[in-house]
Amino acid sequence: MAVSLVPKISSFLYWVAFLTLVLNVLSSVAVKHDNFKTCAQSGFCKRNRAFADAVSASSPPYLYQISQGTATFTNGQFRATVSKAIADGATVQLPLNITFLQSGLARVELDEERRRTGDIELRHGSKARKERYNESPAWALVGGLDVDASAKLAEESRNGVTIIDFGEGHRSTAVIRHTPFSIDFQRNGDTQVKFNNRGFLNVEHWRQKIEKEDVPEGGAEKPSEKPGAEDESTWWEESFGGNTDTKPKGPESIALDISFPGYENVFGIPEHTGPLSLRQTRGVNQDDFTDPYRLYNSDVFEYELNSPMTLYGAIPFMQAHRKDSSVGILWLNAAETWIDITKKKRSGPKLDTDTHWISESGVMDVFVFLGPNPHDLTKALADLTGNTQLPQQFSVGYHQCRWNYMSDEEVKEVDAKFDKHGIPYDVIWLDLEYTDDRKYFTWDMDKFQNPMAMHAQLDVTHRKVVTLIDPHIKNTANYPVVDELKKRDLTIKNKDGNTYEGWCWPGSSHWIDCFNPIARAWWETLFKPDFWKYSTYNTFIWNDMNEPSVFNGPETTMPKDNLHHGNWEHRDVHNINGMTFVNATYHALLNRQPRKPHRPFILTRSFYAGSQRLGAMWTGDNLAEWGHLEASLPMILSLNIAGFPNSGADVGGFFGTPDSELLTRWMQAGAFYPFFRAHAHIDTRRREPYVAGPPYTGIMTQAIRLRYQLLPAWYTAFHEASMDNSPILRPQYYVHPGDEAGFGMDDQFYVGSTGLLVKPVTRAGATSVDVYFADDEVYYDYFEYTMYSKKGFKTVDAPLNKIPIFARGGHIIPRKDRPRRSTHLMQYDPITLMVVLDKAGNAEGSLYLDDGETFDYESGAQVFARFIFSKDSSSLTSQDMATTGSMTKSYRQEMSKVRVEKVIVVGAPSRWANKKHVTAEQGSKTIEADMQFHPASGNKAAWAIVRDPGVSIAKDWKINFL
Numbered sequence: 001m002a003v004s005l006v007p008k009i010s011s012f013l014y015w016v017a018f019l020t021l022v023l024n025v026l027s028s029v030a031v032k033h034d035n036f037k038t039c040a041q042s043g044f045c046k047r048n049r050a051f052a053d054a055v056s057a058s059s060p061p062y063l064y065q066i067s068q069g070t071a072t073f074t075n076g077q078f079r080a081t082v083s084k085a086i087a088d089g090a091t092v093q094l095p096l097n098i099t100f101l102q103s104g105l106a107r108v109e110l111d112e113e114r115r116r117t118g119d120i121e122l123r124h125g126s127k128a129r130k131e132r133y134n135e136s137p138a139w140a141l142v143g144g145l146d147v148d149a150s151a152k153l154a155e156e157s158r159n160g161v162t163i164i165d166f167g168e169g170h171r172s173t174a175v176i177r178h179t180p181f182s183i184d185f186q187r188n189g190d191t192q193v194k195f196n197n198r199g200f201l202n203v204e205h206w207r208q209k210i211e212k213e214d215v216p217e218g219g220a221e222k223p224s225e226k227p228g229a230e231d232e233s234t235w236w237e238e239s240f241g242g243n244t245d246t247k248p249k250g251p252e253s254i255a256l257d258i259s260f261p262g263y264e265n266v267f268g269i270p271e272h273t274g275p276l277s278l279r280q281t282r283g284v285n286q287d288d289f290t291d292p293y294r295l296y297n298s299d300v301f302e303y304e305l306n307s308p309m310t311l312y313g314a315i316p317f318m319q320a321h322r323k324d325s326s327v328g329i330l331w332l333n334a335a336e337t338w339i340d341i342t343k344k345k346r347s348g349p350k351l352d353t354d355t356h357w358i359s360e361s362g363v364m365d366v367f368v369f370l371g372p373n374p375h376d377l378t379k380a381l382a383d384l385t386g387n388t389q390l391p392q393q394f395s396v397g398y399h400q401c402r403w404n405y406m407s408d409e410e411v412k413e414v415d416a417k418f419d420k421h422g423i424p425y426d427v428i429w430l431d432l433e434y435t436d437d438r439k440y441f442t443w444d445m446d447k448f449q450n451p452m453a454m455h456a457q458l459d460v461t462h463r464k465v466v467t468l469i470d471p472h473i474k475n476t477a478n479y480p481v482v483d484e485l486k487k488r489d490l491t492i493k494n495k496d497g498n499t500y501e502g503w504c505w506p507g508s509s510h511w512i513d514c515f516n517p518i519a520r521a522w523w524e525t526l527f528k529p530d531f532w533k534y535s536t537y538n539t540f541i542w543n544d545m546n547e548p549s550v551f552n553g554p555e556t557t558m559p560k561d562n563l564h565h566g567n568w569e570h571r572d573v574h575n576i577n578g579m580t581f582v583n584a585t586y587h588a589l590l591n592r593q594p595r596k597p598h599r600p601f602i603l604t605r606s607f608y609a610g611s612q613r614l615g616a617m618w619t620g621d622n623l624a625e626w627g628h629l630e631a632s633l634p635m636i637l638s639l640n641i642a643g644f645p646n647s648g649a650d651v652g653g654f655f656g657t658p659d660s661e662l663l664t665r666w667m668q669a670g671a672f673y674p675f676f677r678a679h680a681h682i683d684t685r686r687r688e689p690y691v692a693g694p695p696y697t698g699i700m701t702q703a704i705r706l707r708y709q710l711l712p713a714w715y716t717a718f719h720e721a722s723m724d725n726s727p728i729l730r731p732q733y734y735v736h737p738g739d740e741a742g743f744g745m746d747d748q749f750y751v752g753s754t755g756l757l758v759k760p761v762t763r764a765g766a767t768s769v770d771v772y773f774a775d776d777e778v779y780y781d782y783f784e785y786t787m788y789s790k791k792g793f794k795t796v797d798a799p800l801n802k803i804p805i806f807a808r809g810g811h812i813i814p815r816k817d818r819p820r821r822s823t824h825l826m827q828y829d830p831i832t833l834m835v836v837l838d839k840a841g842n843a844e845g846s847l848y849l850d851d852g853e854t855f856d857y858e859s860g861a862q863v864f865a866r867f868i869f870s871k872d873s874s875s876l877t878s879q880d881m882a883t884t885g886s887m888t889k890s891y892r893q894e895m896s897k898v899r900v901e902k903v904i905v906v907g908a909p910s911r912w913a914n915k916k917h918v919t920a921e922q923g924s925k926t927i928e929a930d931m932q933f934h935p936a937s938g939n940k941a942a943w944a945i946v947r948d949p950g951v952s953i954a955k956d957w958k959i960n961f962l
């Protein structure tokens with residue numbers, strides 16, 4: 001059947017948009033810098049940088065101080081009014097709240113009295129809200145706000161300096177200086193974080209526009225020529241790329257300098273390309289960026305590497321790390337934000353890292369984390385923004401995507417080919433073209449003539465379909481979804497309060513406003529299989545283009561003066577917008593089977609702090625180039641430490657066609673992304689892993705099978721992330737916080753707490769890699785048990801068929817060693833435990849299992865075993881750690897058939913050389929099981945294998961090696 005790649009639409013405008021897009025795709029492979037602002041082109045960023053420079057250059061009088069007599073401290077809360085001095089002796093009142101939290105965090109909030117009380121006038125008859133946006137917490141936070149009532153005023157407090165001790169053992173201290181206003185945060189008496197130490201605090205207060213006669217309508221004002229005067233040229237209106245922002249609220253940015261004394265490395269603030277350890281941004285050294293890191297969720301076409309440019313998502317969390325100490329901040333603001341980073345030698349042997357945070361609007365709301373371990377920060381951030389969603393187990397498998405599988409027959413063919421080649425996979429994806437003319441919740445019935453037969457074939461192996469549903473709704477006749485959207489008035493509005501119209505994949509479109517609870521409720525109704533024909537409960541969702549991407553909008557997104565539910569301007573909520581859409585979809589999937597809810601699976605491109613609660617993300621439209629493979633690692637590590645562990649990059653690269661070597665290496669790296677999906681642009685050649693042929697197909701098959709072999713370890717890591725948002729991929733500094741040599745490393749990582757250290761090959765033609773071992777513990781090659789037991793770099797062989805993976809001594813890794821076609825088919829497969837002894841002869845690990853799809857685990861339907869191998873007792877024990885509940889008994893019953901099939905002890909002691917048996921005990925049962933010992937040879941460790949010890953995974957057991 002001939003398949004048309006383009007939608008059936010006659011509108012001339014549509015074709016213009018479509019052809020422009022195609023030309024874009026085919027033309028140069030480089031980001032269009034002109035489409036996106038630099039700091040100098042963004043009025044508020046430029047103003048704040050200039051302000052900072054002026055303050056640094058001439059130390060002018062500080063403008064901000066706590067007004068006398070306004071400060072109070074009760075029940076863990078310091079309140080005061082900060083006054084900002086403006087012209088002619090006048091002041092602006094800024095209510096300040098510093099709250100000390102039970103989690104040991106401090107929260108600093110600064111608002112503006114006049115905007116808060118609505119005592120301002122908006123221009124152009126705008127209907128926008130007058131207050132500074134203060135609802136980011138309602139979207140991003142889920143808890144962690146209990147106040148530490150034990151925080152106390154320190155005796156050393158004196159006139160003009162309030163000192164408050166807080167946190168565990170009162171070891172943390174906030175030193176609040178009144179004039180000029182600044183705060184130092186200390187731990188055990190050492191200053192860790194400083195606010196406004198450099199005097200860059202800036203709250204652009206509301207002011208009346210003074211009309212100047214010579215400004216033409218729609219034009220920009222000339223900067224004032226008065227020396228030292230503020231640059232007003234972008235206060236009231238700002239144009240970029242032919243779009244004008246009417247700025248009805250005038251200038252309203254907030255900015256603050258935050259310094260980390262003695263901290264040379266800062267990490268986080270995804271999403272950017274570039275190294276995990278963030279670079280300086282003011283162009284001092286050759287390697288420095290010249291622009292600040294930008295957070296303004298955008299559809300950046302062909303994004304470039306090593307850049308502070310914004311990408312699709314934003315998490316305004318930064319972690320500073322020095323030897324044995326981590327501290328951090330969460331800048332809870334949803335507006336466009338820029339962050340300058342500079343490093344300076346002041347006192348002490350180390351550099352200080354100075355940061356400057358600049359947001360366009362909203363209240364200032366900053367959380368301070370005082371660590372001291374990286375994991376303390378993870379935990380405290382998780383208390384605030386939530387944990388990783390415990391995913392559907394299928395989603396931990398391999399995902400096969402491309403833009404597009406063009407028909408149901410093609411889906412079935414790809415599915416069959418995976419089986420023919422013995423390659424496991426769990427999900428096949430349907431991009432845009434499955435829809436009828438890009439109308440979501442419909443099918444192109446010419447191409448997908450029998451979707452139910454397609455679903456039925458996939459059901460046989462319990463595979464799933466993920467389909468694309470975007471937030472732009474086609475503006476066309478005879479499309480009930482758009483009719484209802486408009487009738488119910490659930491759209492995002494333009495500045496005049498009318499339904500906003502812009503361009504995206506379907507041509508003319510409207511956008512659902514998921515800030516509106518009624519829109520969310522209505523969205524749910526669309527996912528019911530009785531409304532969305534040919535969707536099933538095994539159809540899951542991909543939310544793309546939710547920055548939102550608007551092809552004809554400023555910087556490919558929505559005008560900032562658009563209006564959302566509650567009349568908040570888009571400028572105020574932009575970075576949260578994508579998350580609200582996923583939130584609506586999440587609830588839709590959750591509620592589509594009300595009697596037995598299943599865990600939703602949603603992939604999102606746009607995200608914010610908190611999005612980890614709703615699903616997975618991927619790093620968008622990368623390129624099929626080695627550099628993009630390499631860049632994917634720091635990007636995913638950054639997401640992992642900033643709170644969004646369930647992340648991945650398009651395996652193979654989205655744009656362009658990878659050669660077989662690149663695709664193979666990417667598949668090997670991707671097998672270690674938390675979210676493992678291959679994807680490709682519509683113009684690229686087919687590249688399912690079976691296409692390349694020998695030796696590549698075989699090697700890729702091995703990589704994917706390795707992912708499935710380690711599924712129990714991955715799922716356990718996800719479980720851990722669902723309990724405290726622990727990173728699933730962990731950078732060196734996170735696992736070895738005292739090892740300075742590893743702080744900047746971002747090309748190798750650990751998988752959860754498994755002790756597996758992976759160094760993917762990311763260079764063309766490489767046959768070896770330099771791996772860094774952070775300590776003198778013993779590390780074993782995962783496949784051959786070659787030992788490495790000296791701290792430092794080691795060159796190891798990495799021919800094309802080899803993924804450099806090392807198991808650090810001291811861990812027990814659960815596996816399932818039987819190759820299957822999908823994760824579900826492994827459900828009752830027996831477990832292999834790889835016990836990797838440390839130098840002292842001990843090891844520990846854990847295994848989490850549940851049904852992989854429902855919420856029954858909350859009622860105790862789970863296995864959570866802690867394994868301990870003890871040298872002293874020469875035994876391996878399994879202890880139950882599961883949360884119990886009403887379903888515990890029945891689930892244990894069901895899982896009693898899942899047995900331990902093999903125990904492999906790597907680094908087995910030589911005294912076992914003649915040992916042939918071990919005894920295993922479970923309940924009243926004792927079994928003698930065979931053991932084979934393999935002596936050490938050369939630098940390969942001795943190992944032993946116990947077969948069929950006869951114990952089930954569902955109850956405690958013990959194996960004696962005595």
Ligand code: NOJ
Binds near residue numbers: 431432468620621654
């Ligand atoms: C943009 C996404 O980033 C890409 O992955 C997808 O294939 C296209 N949209 C088409 O839906």
